[in-house]
Amino acid sequence: MYTFAEENYIKAIFKIAEREQNSVGTNAIAKVMSTSAASVSDMLRKLSDKGLIHYEKYKGVTLTHDGSRLATQLIRKHRLWEVFLVDKLKFRWDQVHDIAEELEHINSDELIRRLDVFLGSPKFDPHGDPIPNAQGKFTLRNQVTLTDLQLEQQGVLVGVKEHTTPFLEYLNELKIGLGTHMKIIKINAFDESITIIINQSQKHNISKKTAANLQVKVVK
Amino acid sequence: MYTFAEENYIKAIFKIAEREQNSVGTNAIAKVMSTSAASVSDMLRKLSDKGLIHYEKYKGVTLTHDGSRLATQLIRKHRLWEVFLVDKLKFRWDQVHDIAEELEHINSDELIRRLDVFLGSPKFDPHGDPIPNAQGKFTLRNQVTLTDLQLEQQGVLVGVKEHTTPFLEYLNELKIGLGTHMKIIKINAFDESITIIINQSQKHNISKKTAANLQVKVVK
DNA sequence: GTTTATTTTTAGATTTGTCTAAATTATGAA
DNA sequence: TTCATAATTTAGACAAATCTAAAAATAAAC
Ligand SMILES: [Mn+2]
Ligand SMILES: [Mn+2]
Ligand SMILES: [Mn+2]
Ligand SMILES: [Mn+2]
Numbered sequence: 001m002y003t004f005a006e007e008n009y010i011k012a013i014f015k016i017a018e019r020e021q022n023s024v025g026t027n028a029i030a031k032v033m034s035t036s037a038a039s040v041s042d043m044l045r046k047l048s049d050k051g052l053i054h055y056e057k058y059k060g061v062t063l064t065h066d067g068s069r070l071a072t073q074l075i076r077k078h079r080l081w082e083v084f085l086v087d088k089l090k091f092r093w094d095q096v097h098d099i100a101e102e103l104e105h106i107n108s109d110e111l112i113r114r115l116d117v118f119l120g121s122p123k124f125d126p127h128g129d130p131i132p133n134a135q136g137k138f139t140l141r142n143q144v145t146l147t148d149l150q151l152e153q154q155g156v157l158v159g160v161k162e163h164t165t166p167f168l169e170y171l172n173e174l175k176i177g178l179g180t181h182m183k184i185i186k187i188n189a190f191d192e193s194i195t196i197i198i199n200q201s202q203k204h205n206i207s208k209k210t211a212a213n214l215q216v217k218v219v220k
Numbered sequence: 221m222y223t224f225a226e227e228n229y230i231k232a233i234f235k236i237a238e239r240e241q242n243s244v245g246t247n248a249i250a251k252v253m254s255t256s257a258a259s260v261s262d263m264l265r266k267l268s269d270k271g272l273i274h275y276e277k278y279k280g281v282t283l284t285h286d287g288s289r290l291a292t293q294l295i296r297k298h299r300l301w302e303v304f305l306v307d308k309l310k311f312r313w314d315q316v317h318d319i320a321e322e323l324e325h326i327n328s329d330e331l332i333r334r335l336d337v338f339l340g341s342p343k344f345d346p347h348g349d350p351i352p353n354a355q356g357k358f359t360l361r362n363q364v365t366l367t368d369l370q371l372e373q374q375g376v377l378v379g380v381k382e383h384t385t386p387f388l389e390y391l392n393e394l395k396i397g398l399g400t401h402m403k404i405i406k407i408n409a410f411d412e413s414i415t416i417i418i419n420q421s422q423k424h425n426i427s428k429k430t431a432a433n434l435q436v437k438v439v440k
Numbered sequence: 441g442t443t444t445a446t447t448t449t450t451a452g453a454t455t456t457g458t459c460t461a462a463a464t465t466a467t468g469a470a
Numbered sequence: 471t472t473c474a475t476a477a478t479t480t481a482g483a484c485a486a487a488t489c490t491a492a493a494a495a496t497a498a499a500c
Contacts, residue, residue: 005457026478039458041479046456058465058478089334102326108319114309225487246448259488261449266486278448278495 002050004105007074009033009043010052013063014071023060072136078104079125080115086126087119093126093177094168127168128159128178128215144218146182146194146211154183155216162213174204182216222270224325227294229253229263230272233283234291243280292356298324299345300335306346307339313346313397314388347388348379348398348435364438366402366414366431374403375436382433394424402436 002010012032016024026044030037048055052067063071081103085096113134116122123139124130130138143158157180160168171177176198185203186195192208222230232252236244246264250257268275272287283291301323305316333354343359344350350358363378377400380388391397396418405423406415412428 003456027476035457036459037478038460038480042457045479085331089331089338091330091334095330099326099328099331102328103323106319106322106326108322110311110315111305111309111319114311118309223486247446255487256489257448258450258490262487265449 001107002052002070005043006047006050006052007070007105009040009047010063010067010071011074013053013061014068014075017063023062025060069136072132072138074104076132076134076136077106077112079129079131080112080119080122082125082127083119083122083131084115087122092168092172094165094172096126097163097165124159126178127163128157142217143215146184146196146214146216147192147208149184149216149218151184151187154181154219156181156219157214158217159215160213161215167210167213170210174198174206175202176214181219182214221327222272222290225263226267226270226272227290227325229260229267230283230287230291231294233273233281234288234295237283243282245280289356292352292358294324296352296354296356297326297332299349299351300332300339300342302345302347303339303342303351304335307342312388312392314385314392316346317383317385344379346398347383348377362437363435366404366416366434366436367412367428369404369436369438371404371407374401374439376401376439377434378437379435380433381435387430387433390430394418394426395422396434401439402434 009029012029013024016028016032020028026037026040029044030040033040044053044055044061047053047067048061051064052070053061053063055061078100081100082096085091085099086093091099116134122131130141132138141158144155145161146155149155157176157178159178160171162168176182181199183197183200184194185197186205188194188205193205194208194211195203195205197203229249232249233244236248236252240248246257246260249264250260253260264273264275264281267273267287268281271284272290273281273283275281298320301320302316305311305319306313311319336354342351350361352358361378364375365381366375369375377396377398379398380391382388396402401419403417403420404414405417406425408414408425413425414428414431415423415425417423
């Protein structure tokens, strides 16, 4: 139906639109796709012709209903495959993104329906990201980033914003994973780094940048 | 590393070379790939440049060592995925070929290594075809086609030559699958059709063409 | 051993996705 | 408001994979 390239652009547009609120610009897409603005312009015309985006020259783009559905289905497939790789094939959470990036393009509704059943219809992937259901609806969850917590407050890690291998390997070294309990015991005014206690035992000092990529559920 | 198109050509050449003994011609490849002889000529030059085939104009091709290894690895991936789809996701054997045709191109040695372990290192796929090991070696097996059996001889189905959905669905209707016991009780001289008894109960008359696509292990 | 017929290759085009360089439009600072 | 800068699109080109039509090489028939 759609080429890999088209699908990857649609996913990129969806993800940019998720954080920025307004319409998505050519340069922003070029950056995410690691390509030139000229190539993006070419592709936007094509995606518009196929009815996946609303596009007016120089005005940026938004996804159409069809584009939005395609994006959520790709995200659903990507995250279900990640669950498969970690739960069934015993990959670590830092190894699965690139493989899922290929698997997400396999074209079979029946395959995804059965994979979902096989995995027990998981609601979150190995990085804590919600898996949209077959209708594209995401499960919402109360969460804040670790930087939002006050001194002495506690939280349980439920997600990570950054998915790159170096970041996840760093968390592995620190023995931080989904479900890890964290308590803020010091906030350094100088560089905004924070000191935390992991699972009531290990003490670590982490940068603001790291903390900003950790999503936690507050516990009392 | 290689494009999907290149991989599919290499697989096609391997499969043709498997039955015909001599070097593989342009038209034979074009037929298998459902494309024009001109397109095949273009691609052969490319595959030769990449060191995957031995190619001399007008003389047909053979796979190089690298080409042969690529082919067996693709077949290994294809058949392991078919086992996954049938054993784990409960697809029927007639539903899995096309999906595996896509999955075989996913690029990760670690993925296949782990998939193999997860599936218990199966030696045969859902159609009874041998799965080459990581070194490309196939498990051999004593087998003949059903047309080779004499009157009153018995066999157990261990493989099918044809993998198309219509053929496999026809076998489903007849309740014939891998492991099915068959005894020849009549050979019709006129059209060479044969009458068999399935699992000591059901009686069926099947055409010579059907019989020629059933591979059995002889039992005494 | 010529002459057909078949097989295979080349020529010239097309589509997809990409590029660099240049032109155009929009924006924001003075 | 005008001018400089940034964002975006267009122009022209290229590699990959395909096509049809035509030419060339090989094989088969007589
Ligand atoms: Mn992708
Ligand atoms: Mn993920
Ligand atoms: Mn294939
Ligand atoms: Mn098979």
